[in-house]
Amino acid sequence: MLIFNPDSDPALAAQLTSLLDAQAGLLEQRRFPDGESYLRVHSDCTDQDCVILCNLFHPDKRILPLLFLADTLRECGARSVGLVTPYLAYMRQDKRFKPGECVSSRPFARLLSSAFDYLITMDPHLHRYHSLDDIYSIPSRVVQAAPLIAHWIQENISAPLLIGPDSESEQWVAQVAHLAEAPFQILQKERHGDYDVSVSLPDLDSATQHTPVLVDDIISSGRTMLETIAHLQAAGLPKATAIGVHGIFAGNAYEQLTKVADVVTTDCIPHLSNQIDIAAPLAAAVRELLAETVTPPN
Known part of the structure; x- marks a missing residue:
């Protein structure tokens, strides 16, 4: 297993890597002078289960590099690409309170569902949704705090x-x-x-x-x-x-x-x-979802 951390949480990434007996994925990121993102995966991810840890607490600046990384891992042959995001953004806007408002939780869910095989988060804001399955089309696990x-x-x-x-x-x-x-x-x-x-x-x-x-x-x-x-x-x-x-x-x-x-x-x-500390239950959720969603190689 490879764990990639395109975010600013190296401590949690190190804990997950150790608990899952995984390897840290090597990633190069920078911005071009015009502000566009450059990304390169240095790890060989062929037939590997890849997990991306990305805290989405400032989602607008993180979501595009995250999607680029997920797509690149698939193109480089990853067997699975999962997302661990302890804070799942865009869950609080779950209703159209005024005419014309974007119910942002829904398009955001479609965006992540199209990019990942599974999703793990902790205590998302589920006020008007019964579960993440109401808006996410991929398997998910909610870790309880x-x-x-x-x-x-x-x-x-x-x-x-x-x-x-x-x-x-x-x-x-x-x-x-x-x-x-x-x-x-x-x-x-x-x-x-x-x-x-x-x-x-x-x-x-x-x-x-x-x-x-x-x-x-x-x-x-x-x-x-x-x-x-x-x-x-x-x-x-x-x-x-x-x-x-x-x-x-x-x-x-x-x-x-x-x-x-x-x-x-x-x-x-x-x-x-x-x-x-939240690392242990997050690691357990990764093991569970991988066992349920990823077909073992022959």
């Missing part, structure tokens, strides 16, 4: 109270709470704009002996968590821990959050807040 987060909470936080920011988060926050053997509460969120979010809280007077743990799939602007933490502080709760699966941290979100909470994320997006 809940067991990893629950284990981290058990190891690092005493008397936690898990808090979900909105009703969308209830199902998987409840799962984390169950696995961590901790209580949880779900807040009501109202979004007025990209940076204008308000939340309402239940009565937390009886929870002052707990450490509040805010859990969300994506930390982007951080406004929801900041608003929630302000209410928690007003209620007299201890310093909160904010946990995100995907730490995007737009603008100065991380700096603002660290002033009022301990901030922890998974390794889905490389960041100094990473404390929850």
Whole structure:
């Protein structure tokens, strides 16, 4: 197996390469003076199962080189080409809210489905879709972050109270709470704009002996968590821990959050807040999908 990393996540790529007993694919990339991408594969990928690790957290600048690489590997004789993207972009626009809007999750899914044999990701935003199969036509695996987060909470936080920011988060926050053997509460969120979010809280007077743990799939602007933490502080709760699966941290979100909470994320997006390792379940998913989708050579 060859693992290619056309992205900026060498640490995760090295972990996957070791766990899968694979070889690191050799890749040359640069940009021409006019901004176009140059790509050359130096590894012999004839009859090889090739895995591309590409974090799509800034998708517009990464997607074209990614597609070029997938196509080149096929032309060079790869037996299979799979994509591991811990953060799957363009899942949040899953409905046409205004006339003429692009429901970008759908064309993006068609684009990736046409380029790869299978897809592995972690906790994609599946609000209005039942599963990735609703829009992706290739086999996929969703690696769940809940067991990893629950284990981290058990190891690092005493008397936690898990808090979900909105009703969308209830199902998987409840799962984390169950696995961590901790209580949880779900807040009501109202979004007025990209940076204008308000939340309402239940009565937390009886929870002052707990450490509040805010859990969300994506930390982007951080406004929801900041608003929630302000209410928690007003209620007299201890310093909160904010946990995100995907730490995007737009603008100065991380700096603002660290002033009022301990901030922890998974390794889905490389960041100094990473404390929850994801390599082992990703590697297991690669093994499973290869066994199911790729015909062994004679």
